[in-house]
Amino acid sequence: MIDWTQVLDPLGSAGRVPALLDQVEHDEGAEAWDHLWDALCLEGETVVPASFAALPRLVALGRRSPEALSLAGSIMRGALQDHGADDLLLKCIDVVAQLRKLLDQRLKSRPTGYLHAFRDLLAAYGQYHWSAVLGDFADDFYHLCCPCCEVKVTVAIGDYGQYSAIRDWHAGDTEKRELKPASPEDLAGTGRWMYDTAVRDGQDWLAKGLTYLFGRAECPHCASTFVIAAEYTAANLPSPEE
Template sequence: MATRPGTRPGVPGRFRLSHLVRLAPRSAGARALAGKTLERAAGRHGCDDLLADRADAVREFRDVLDRHLRSRPADCPVCFRALLAAEEEYHWANALEGFTDDVHHVDCPHCGTGVMIVIGGFGRCSQARDGNEEIRRDLRPAAADELTGTGRWMHRITVRDGQETLADGIAHLFGKAECPCCAGVFGIADEYTAANRPVTR
């Protein structure tokens, strides 16, 4: 499929974002597409220049999303991810699936073992293989008053908007995990962010 000069295949061009934001208050499709634009337009693939001159549109979209989320809408997970992207939390915008069966991969900072973090219907645990044995350890969720920075903001928004599943998932995601192999304890969000947060210009 041909693309317009100056645009990249698969990424809505910068000329479309302002139009989508204008439609966003009354269109779930526009909210979803504008959110995907932000999620994909910054990251290691080098498309962050698409947002270079769209600060006003991003700010307006952030306000639209915040107002919309207060109404406890059916498209809450999609809009919450879009809000994360508008706040430049791109790695979380691309990672969170609503905590029905979310799986995140991190390396234990103590022994280097690859650890799978499971939050959702399959449980809330860290999981790794030791030889032929699969070992699980329960996660240690953060209490609301222990959260700081991005975790506190994400948790506050979801509690405010009555999104109990999201709030519980965030408390676990920003809590602690025990490595099933070495028993070392580490912050899940810290390790995931260090490995996955994109560097933008």
């Protein structure tokens, strides 16, 4: 049994959270959900100990409430924050497994806001990096350094093309090189799972973008090639000391 007066939310004690959970369980009104979001995932991003204390009830509600499922998923996307609730998160292993099943079922229904639910599922699988940075491939830019010559390279995947370039403050993207998308058969691990899920759910735009993200880019400076996803991940994942 959780002593909610000893659990923190953005305003201090989370004593109000059980009542809010009771309220949304019996009333789908927007105001009640707004208050619960403010208490558990402020501005859709910031999580606190109360977030993970409430996760079991949210996942239980998620079987019939898309709003509860969205809130639970957003909480998981904040799992790497300095929230001071690692002990509560560890107690939710079985709950998170159930959340993954529910989110996967929701994706199969091809909901409005598919990408948001897709990111939530990535977080529930512990893929916090891709959950945070994956875009809609309409106008996405990934900034990294060439692993060979260390020149800063901009990779574009979107409506303006799929290319690597040197970004100039005045001239924009220069010395463009076309990206080489990965063949689906060559994808493995997280990239293959993401691609297969997008294909399963008829999200062709996402599947196509992923082949470029996990494909290869050419450095405009030294002409070496590298796997975009691998270099971007290496450049942006926290170091073990952090």
